[in-house]
Structure formats: C-alpha cells, structure tokens
Amino acid sequence: MATPLIEDPTGVDDVSPRYEIGGLYEYQDPTYGQVLLRYYLCTSTAAAGTGDVCQYVAANATAVTPDRDETGFVALSCGGVAVGSSVTTGQYGFYQVAGIGMVALRSDGGVAAGDTCVMHSADDECDTTAAGQEHATLAVALADDGADSVAAGSWVCRGLL
Amino acid sequence: MAKGLTANPQSLSNTADQKYEFGTLYYYQGAYYRYAKFEDAVTYAEGHCVAWSNANATAVTNDWSAALGTAPVPVAGVCLTAMTQNYYGFFQVAGIGKVRLYAYDLDGTAEVAAGKFLVMDDATDGKAQVMADTEEHLVFAVATSAGSSSYIASGNWVCKGMI
Numbered sequence: 001m002a003t004p005l006i007e008d009p010t011g012v013d014d015v016s017p018r019y020e021i022g023g024l025y026e027y028q029d030p031t032y033g034q035v036l037l038r039y040y041l042c043t044s045t046a047a048a049g050t051g052d053v054c055q056y057v058a059a060n061a062t063a064v065t066p067d068r069d070e071t072g073f074v075a076l077s078c079g080g081v082a083v084g085s086s087v088t089t090g091q092y093g094f095y096q097v098a099g100i101g102m103v104a105l106r107s108d109g110g111v112a113a114g115d116t117c118v119m120h121s122a123d124d125e126c127d128t129t130a131a132g133q134e135h136a137t138l139a140v141a142l143a144d145d146g147a148d149s150v151a152a153g154s155w156v157c158r159g160l161l
Numbered sequence: 162m163a164k165g166l167t168a169n170p171q172s173l174s175n176t177a178d179q180k181y182e183f184g185t186l187y188y189y190q191g192a193y194y195r196y197a198k199f200e201d202a203v204t205y206a207e208g209h210c211v212a213w214s215n216a217n218a219t220a221v222t223n224d225w226s227a228a229l230g231t232a233p234v235p236v237a238g239v240c241l242t243a244m245t246q247n248y249y250g251f252f253q254v255a256g257i258g259k260v261r262l263y264a265y266d267l268d269g270t271a272e273v274a275a276g277k278f279l280v281m282d283d284a285t286d287g288k289a290q291v292m293a294d295t296e297e298h299l300v301f302a303v304a305t306s307a308g309s310s311s312y313i314a315s316g317n318w319v320c321k322g323m324i
Binding site for chain 1: 163164182183184185186213215216217218228229230231234235237295296297298299322323324
C-alpha cells in the first residue's frame with residue numbers, strides 16, 4: 001500500500017519531484033515509530049513550515065497549501081501536516097497523514113488534551129472541532145497546545161487516509 | 162504500510178514488560194494494530210473500547226473518565242483480550258473486527274442494529290454505543306451486522322477513522 005521511505009522527510013524541499021506526487025510513503029521515525037506521509041506540491045503564496053496544517057487545492061489532490069485565502073482551496077479538506085522545516089512555494093515535500101505526530105502540530109492556542117481537531121480559518125493552524133465540522137477531523141490532541149502548537153508525539157492523525 | 166506480526170496479536174498481549182515499539186502500526190491477517198500500556202483498569206475484557214490516557218500515545222484506558230478529552234472521548238482502538246492493569250498489549254485500529262465488540266444502542270440496553278456508527282459510551286467503561294448527533298467526529302467503528310447480548314460478534318463490525 002505504501003512505499004518505504006529511507007530519506008528523512010523533514011529535510012525534503014524538492015525543486016523537481018523525486019517521488020510520486022500524491023503517493024503514499026511509510027517512514028520509520030526514530031522517536032515516534034512508523035508514520036505515513038504523502039508527497040505533494042506546495043502551491044501556497046508562503047512556504048509550508050513544520051507542522052503547518054495544509055488543505056488540498058481544488059480539483060487536484062496532488063497539491064496542498066497552508067494558505068486559507070488561496071484561490072481555489074477546498075475548505076476543511078486537509079491533505080496532511082507538513083513535516084519539512086520549509087517546503088518552498090512551487091516545490092515538493094512530505095506531509096503526514098497517519099501515525100503519531102512526528103512534528104509539532106500548528107494550532108490556534110485553544111486546543112485541549114483529548115480534543116479532536118480540524119483546520120482553522122487562520123493560515124497554517126488547526127482548531128478544536130466545532131459542530132458541523134465533524135466530518136473534517138484530522139487529528140486527536142493528547143496534550144494541551146501551547147501558544148501555537150501541540151508538541152510532537154502528543155497528537156495522533158485521524159481520518160486522513 | 163505496517164510492520165508484520167508473525168503471531169496473533171491477541172496472544173502477544175498482556176505482558177508485564179514492554180515487548181514491542183509504541184506508535185508503530187502493526188499488521189496481522191488483514192487487520193492493523195497499535196501497541197500500548199493498558200492502564201487505569203476497570204477490569205478489561207476482550208472487545209472493550211480503549212482511549213488515549215497520556216500525552217505521548219503510549220498508554221490507553223477503558224475508563225472513559227480517566228481518558229483524555231471530554232466524554233464521549235475519542236477512541237484509540239479495541240482491546241483484544243482481558244488485559245491486566247498496567248500490562249502491555251495490542252489493540253485493533255483498522256480492518257474488520259477480529260474480536261467481539263462490547264456495544265449497545267443509544268438507550269443503553271438494546272442490541273446494536275446493522276449499519277450503525279459507534280462511539281465510546283460515557284456511562285459504562287469500555288463499552289461502545291450508537292453515535293448521536295454532533296458525535297460524528299468520534300466514530301470509530303461501523304456495525305455491519307446486528308449485535309446481541311451486549312456484543313457485536315467478530316467479523317460483524319469494521320474499524321473507522323483511527324489511523
């Protein structure tokens with residue numbers, strides 16, 4: 001189902017695609033165990049940073065953006081959480097879709113342990129699931145967030161596969 | 162996608178010491194599992210729902226009041242055997258149910274009907290119940306056949322949304 005990934009995905013920011021775009025990859029994180037990632041084009045007007053919650057771009061499940069204002073974005077349709085320190089606009093990187101969170105998850109500062117999370121209206125972030133958003137849940141937080149993130153290892157992907 | 166197990170995870174569960182890696186997804190005969198410490202016991206049984214109980218995804222509990230979150234809490238998986246408190250074992254997270262599932266309908270007594278979506282109950286520890294409105298994001302399983310006597314038989318339910 002998934003292709004083994006040997007390279008550390010946190011350092012990937014490819015000018016040209018070196019992996020199958022949209023493909024599913026499994027990676028053995030040295031701290032958090034096995035995780036699943038997808039490889040996407042970043043189309044945002046700003047780079048996707050570590051832990052950014054990214055949504056699919058309309059009609060194209062091979063590109064994502066952390067920018068909620070980008071033309072054509074698909075509301076609440078999370079494509080994954082960026083694991084690279086920076087995926088440049090127009091370049092390619094990995095986004096986590098299953099497993100224990102291997103990077104800190106960007107959040108709005110109001111997420112509590114045990115909350116399920118969806119994409120926030122603010123760029124990059126997630127928020128606690130509200131009524132009517134249940135179908136869009138992307139993670140479960142296992143610890144309260146700080147000012148802007150839930151720590152690595154303290155959240156679990158949910159419903160992105 | 163996952164590390165293969167060479168024996169049934171049910172038989173590999175309930176050990177006093179940690180034998181497998183936390184976090185990793187494991188595969189055995191068509192289903193997927195995770196591994197954790199089973200703590201805060203309200204006497205575990207095969208088919209109990211378990212929820213996350215610590216901040217680093219290494220421990221679960223069947224006691225909803227000790228789990229993370231506001232009830233009904235998000236389910237981490239389904240317990241495979243009668244675990245001893247604070248022992249280690251596997252729980253199912255994807256695939257067709259390999260053990261019976263402890264569950265009942267919304268009124269707390271009736272059997273679950275086929276096609277119902279399930280969440281963790283906030284009245285009886287370890288038990289699942291049929292989803293109510295606004296609990297859609299907490300669904301962890303679907304009953305594919307009707308239950309009986311508080312249980313849905315193995316093979317008659319399917320995991321949903323836990324990986």
